[in-house]
Amino acid sequence: MPAKPGKAYRSYAVSMPLNRGKAMRLRVMLRPWRLGLRRTLLLLEGGLIRGERLPRYVDAKQWEGFSQRQWDSITRQARAMMGSWIELRVIDFRSIVSHSTLDDGMKRELWRINLRHAWWEPVDDEAHRMARRIMKHLRKRHRFPNPMRCRTLSMDGKIAEIQPSAMGGTFPYWARISTLDKGRPIHAPLDIHSDLNPHLDPRDLETLANHLQIRFDEDGGMTVRLMTTQDKAEPRVQGDVVGLDWGLSSLFATSEGRLYGLRLFAWLQQRDEELLALTRDLARSNVGYRDSKRFRRLNKRIRDHVTNEVNRVLNLIADDRVMELVVEDLDFRHGGLSKRLNRIVTRAGRNAVRAKLERLHALKGITITRVNPAYTSQECLRCGWTSPGNRPDQKHFRCECCGYTCNADIVAATNIKARRSRPEDWRWIGRHTILSRLRKEHAQRCPDRSHCPSRRPEYGSPTSAKTKAKTDARVKKTTTS
Numbered sequence: 001m002p003a004k005p006g007k008a009y010r011s012y013a014v015s016m017p018l019n020r021g022k023a024m025r026l027r028v029m030l031r032p033w034r035l036g037l038r039r040t041l042l043l044l045e046g047g048l049i050r051g052e053r054l055p056r057y058v059d060a061k062q063w064e065g066f067s068q069r070q071w072d073s074i075t076r077q078a079r080a081m082m083g084s085w086i087e088l089r090v091i092d093f094r095s096i097v098s099h100s101t102l103d104d105g106m107k108r109e110l111w112r113i114n115l116r117h118a119w120w121e122p123v124d125d126e127a128h129r130m131a132r133r134i135m136k137h138l139r140k141r142h143r144f145p146n147p148m149r150c151r152t153l154s155m156d157g158k159i160a161e162i163q164p165s166a167m168g169g170t171f172p173y174w175a176r177i178s179t180l181d182k183g184r185p186i187h188a189p190l191d192i193h194s195d196l197n198p199h200l201d202p203r204d205l206e207t208l209a210n211h212l213q214i215r216f217d218e219d220g221g222m223t224v225r226l227m228t229t230q231d232k233a234e235p236r237v238q239g240d241v242v243g244l245d246w247g248l249s250s251l252f253a254t255s256e257g258r259l260y261g262l263r264l265f266a267w268l269q270q271r272d273e274e275l276l277a278l279t280r281d282l283a284r285s286n287v288g289y290r291d292s293k294r295f296r297r298l299n300k301r302i303r304d305h306v307t308n309e310v311n312r313v314l315n316l317i318a319d320d321r322v323m324e325l326v327v328e329d330l331d332f333r334h335g336g337l338s339k340r341l342n343r344i345v346t347r348a349g350r351n352a353v354r355a356k357l358e359r360l361h362a363l364k365g366i367t368i369t370r371v372n373p374a375y376t377s378q379e380c381l382r383c384g385w386t387s388p389g390n391r392p393d394q395k396h397f398r399c400e401c402c403g404y405t406c407n408a409d410i411v412a413a414t415n416i417k418a419r420r421s422r423p424e425d426w427r428w429i430g431r432h433t434i435l436s437r438l439r440k441e442h443a444q445r446c447p448d449r450s451h452c453p454s455r456r457p458e459y460g461s462p463t464s465a466k467t468k469a470k471t472d473a474r475v476k477k478t479t480t481s
């Protein structure tokens with residue numbers, strides 16, 4: 001989609017009933033389309049590695065096999081694939097730097113390089129060498145997008161024109177789609193569902209964009225989506241600031257003391273058992289996961305459910321009173337699930353939260369602020385004492401120093417909200433620096449110095465190497481940060 005500034009986009013599933021001949025003529029486009037994506041992506045990768053920025057558009061003049069208009073759609077789709085790959089690596093990079101033992105000066109340099117996506121900038125200093133090393137490591141785990149596995153043709157209006165039906169009839173809209181045969185487009189009827197219907201009214205704020213997405217599903221079917229566009233909302237200037245924590249026992253906790261999505265975890269545990277039984281079956285019969293329809297269906301069911309829950313809950317939280325949401329900068333992780341399910345949930349949850357927050361910003365004008373969540377689940381709201389000992393278990397918070405008790409997720413959400421008022425360097429300083437600052441603050445406001453746990457030998461001074469190692473070991477034991 002040609003993303004214009006000031007515009008927000010959204011996609012809706014529609015039905016496109018086609019006879020076999022037409023469906024075939026679309027399907028044969030997939031392979032050359034993939035090769036076109038690959039050609040573009042190789043060009044973009046080369047540029048990135050040489051330290052260039054991702055270009056606004058790719059010049060595909062003289063490229064053959066497709067019409068120039070088709071190349072426009074292909075290169076734009078490839079650029080979007082690379083764009084989202086980069087966005088995810090920015091988050092991974094930040095997470096690695098933030099969890100590392102690098103000194104704060106180096107962290108600040110890396111933080112700045114990451115902000116500009118300048119990992120491969122041809123500068124030969126220590127920070128850039130480190131940045132390249134981190135990216136090399138990340139690229140081993142997350143290869144550049146693979147176009148040969150892409151199943152989607154993303155076509156703009158120049159090659160897939162969406163028009164209202166001229167003669168009325170059964171189908172309200174038709175798409176005129178260019179194919180590989182020059183001058184022989186396909187006319188495809190579109191059946192619009194109830195969620196998109198209200199936006200077809202030209203007076204509606206959200207209007208139909210001339211854009212069509214066709215996805216060829218693994219099981220031979222086809223999923224078709226239409227896009228809408230609408231003006232972004234003005235930022236809200238008054239209202240509440242709400243901190244959010246996403247976690248294990250509740251999907252979201254807010255700094256206002258509310259818990260949402262409490263049934264998700266139990267639901268996931270049930271799916272985990274199904275997943276385990278299924279993978280055991282598949283292993284016994286020697287079937288690869290990707291070839292199993294049941295596995296794909298269960299996988300999709302889990303992803304869809306997580307996405308729906310994230311959207312439902314964030315809609316409830318982000319009501320008319322909210323001006324700003326404060327969220328943690330790092331990952332979305334669910335402990336207590338199998339490794340395989342954890343991966344599915346993490347990926348789906350992270351994508352859903354990111355997309356939903358973006359939409360809340362674009363369509364409702366809610367400011368999204370990201371903060372470093374280090375120790376937000378261990379910091380006492382009343383006296384500031386910060387220690388893994390404040391967390392007797394996943395669910396509860398009980399301060400070792402002042403005895404304050406509360407739901408652990410709500411404590412985290414409240415601390416996340418408070419982090420927005422910290423100086424900017426709190427976003428990139430290391431965990432140890434944060435801990436030592438929190439300990440110093442606590443020393444000033446501790447209600448009872450003589451009984452303060454900071455006097456216990458095992459806590460000592462938070463900056464001493466011995467304590468650091470000990471604290472690290474204890475932090476590792478608790479699954480949340």
Ligand SMILES: [Zn+2]
Binds near residue numbers: 382
């Ligand atoms: Zn306390």
